[in-house]
Amino acid sequence: MTGIIEGAIFAIVALVLISFAILTVVSRDIVRAALALVLAMFTVAAVYIMLNAQFLGIVQILVYVGAIGVLILFAVMLTKKNMGSDDDE
Incomplete structure (x- = not known):
């Protein structure tokens, strides 16, 4: 019985991982894509722990989510151009 429950939880986590990965690729907003990538990395860590x-x-959590995720978010925030502003600076 516990094998069925573990398999169901694994399937749910795998579906969440696939949905975040698709959201990372499909999202037009770069900040949302970066956040979806960080959440996908969290779910990969959950899969590792389940295995x-x-x-x-x-x-995975310390290196990829902590360091790489924060690095991507800072790069996005620092290089994002304001759309709709009249300033050419």
Whole structure:
């Protein structure tokens, strides 16, 4: 019985991962795409933890979500141009 429950939870997490990955690719707003990528990285860490690779899941959260995700978000925020402004500076 627990195998069926674990399989169902794994399937739900995998569907959430696929939906965030698709949202990352399809999204036209770069900030939403970056946030979807960070959430996809979280769900990859959840998959690792569910597969009894806890160390790899924690490293995924620390390195990819923490460092790379924040780096992408800062790069997006610092390079984003204001649309609709009349300033050419």
